[in-house]
Amino acid sequence: MGNALRFELAQKHLSVLKQFFRVLTEEREAIISFSLEGIIRANNVKEELLKKLEFLEGEEARLAATEGEADKTSPEWSALLDELAQVVDSVRIALEKNMRLLTFSMDHVRSSIEKMVSFINRASYGGKRRPLSIIVSKEV
Secondary structure: OHHHHHHHHHHHHHHHHHHHHHHHHHHHHHHHOOOHHHHHHHHHHHHHHHHHHHHHHHHHHHHHHHHOOOOOOOHHHHHHHHHHHHHHHHHHHHHHHHHHHHHHHHHHHHHHHHHHHHHHHHOOEOOEOOOOOOOOOOOO
């Protein structure tokens, strides 16, 4: 009974990880298209999925504490564990790519703002030149 429940939890874990990977793909597209709305939406969905993953991991730990380790020697378990490992690796790679894209995008925006500020500071309005200062936050 416990092994069947654990297998079901592992399948749900895999399903949520696949959803997370799809959201990372959507997030990448939003980053590339500079869609702040899309990035925020993806972050909200990722947060919900992370809560689900945390719950599932808690359930798995609770079962392990009460029933001991599951027998994961069957071909079904082997296939599931292999697929889990592949999806986890895909998620890790997608997260790294999205972080690089976000860094690039932030650097691009920062550079554009600095160029605009420089242009405005060089311009003279009514003979008075006052430098404009804009501080760009490094937080995403």
